[in-house]
Amino acid sequence: MNTYKCLHFKYIDMQQLLDTAEKIRTMEIRGAGRIAEAASAALRDYVLRIKVTNIKDFNKKVDEAANILIQTRPTAVSLPNAVQLTKRHTATEVSEAREEILRNADRFLEQAGQALEKMGEIGAKRIHDGDVIMTHCNSHAALSVITTAFEQGKDISVIATESRPRRQGLITIKELNDHGIPTTLIVDSAVRYCMKDVDTVIVGADAITINGALVNKVGTSQLALAANEARKNLLCVAETFKFSPKTIQGDMIDIEERSPEEVIDSDILAGMPNVKVKNPAFDITPAEYIDMIITEVGAFPPQMAYTIIKEHLGWEFTKMG
Numbered sequence: 001m002n003t004y005k006c007l008h009f010k011y012i013d014m015q016q017l018l019d020t021a022e023k024i025r026t027m028e029i030r031g032a033g034r035i036a037e038a039a040s041a042a043l044r045d046y047v048l049r050i051k052v053t054n055i056k057d058f059n060k061k062v063d064e065a066a067n068i069l070i071q072t073r074p075t076a077v078s079l080p081n082a083v084q085l086t087k088r089h090t091a092t093e094v095s096e097a098r099e100e101i102l103r104n105a106d107r108f109l110e111q112a113g114q115a116l117e118k119m120g121e122i123g124a125k126r127i128h129d130g131d132v133i134m135t136h137c138n139s140h141a142a143l144s145v146i147t148t149a150f151e152q153g154k155d156i157s158v159i160a161t162e163s164r165p166r167r168q169g170l171i172t173i174k175e176l177n178d179h180g181i182p183t184t185l186i187v188d189s190a191v192r193y194c195m196k197d198v199d200t201v202i203v204g205a206d207a208i209t210i211n212g213a214l215v216n217k218v219g220t221s222q223l224a225l226a227a228n229e230a231r232k233n234l235l236c237v238a239e240t241f242k243f244s245p246k247t248i249q250g251d252m253i254d255i256e257e258r259s260p261e262e263v264i265d266s267d268i269l270a271g272m273p274n275v276k277v278k279n280p281a282f283d284i285t286p287a288e289y290i291d292m293i294i295t296e297v298g299a300f301p302p303q304m305a306y307t308i309i310k311e312h313l314g315w316e317f318t319k320m321g
């Protein structure tokens with residue numbers, strides 16, 4: 001029985017939140033932006049069901065729920081940021097605290113939706129008629145830029161990587177196909193070979209650190225290396241809530257290691273006692289490989305991560321658990 005199912009017995013009133021946590025853990029809900037939105041909404045809905053009348057007990061329950069959500073996936077910093085933006089309040093009465101949290105969640109969800117649109121508009125200015133764009137994995141932020149440029153009438157096409165082992169690239173090509181955008185699917189190892197045909201690489205982000213490094217789906221750093229070698233631009237599209245305040249304090253971003261079964265059948269692996277599997281879900285691209293980070297508040301060089309964190313997330317976030 002998994003952790004969340006065990007918790008079901010202990011916290012009956014938390015069932016919906018535990019279901020969301022499980023969906024995030026198993027990647028039924030995935031992508032840094034969607035994870036953040038789902039967590040914020042789950043916390044909002046849970047807060048409506050908390051029955052205690054004492055503010056201390058209320059805060060304890062909120063913290064408990066927040067921690068369950070945060071622990072589902074370790075890398076996407078959008079998750080703790082969204083939870084923190086949702087749960088913070090200054091109230092001394094339960095009813096006021098509840099109201100504040102509901103308002104926070106609604107504001108976060110509204111702003112997250114608007115951010116996608118805004119990033120699309122800003123990023124599309126960097127795409128020219130005739131451009132070939134390479135993208136990796138499945139990023140709603142990156143897709144917002146690509147589809148906005150296409151809807152503006154720019155004649156563009158996309159090369160999308162498969163993104164082993166979970167093959168999120170298949171979600172990307174479906175979305176691009178539904179928009180009518182000419183798309184070529186390639187395996188991840190064809191990235192360097194195909195780079196000569198590319199004008200701009202556009203990827204999303206799970207986290208951006210204080211030194212402007214990009215944490216995104218494993219393989220992103222290979223795209224960046226190949227793009228750099230071929231002198232092609234790499235744009236990262238990321239809402240401000242994907243910047244990591246804790247990296248100011250020296251904290252590192254945890255890189256999620258996922259099950260070997262995503263890579264190879266466990267029966268086949270069992271027959272090869274000298275073989276083990278390493279399955280990191282993300283990797284790190286240094287700032288010098290990134291031309292621009294497109295956020296909902298503007299396009300910035302990665303070196304401006306400090307300013308984004310300070311102005312759009314605030315110092316209180318560095319104390320987050």
Ligand SMILES: O=C(COP(=O)(O)O)[C@H](O)[C@H](O)COP(=O)(O)O
Binds near residue numbers: 034141206216281
């Ligand atoms: O790496 C991934 C998804 O990884 P996974 O499939 O493991 O969650 C995406 O590029 C970012 O999360 C950004 O996505 P978005 O722009 O949609 O937030």
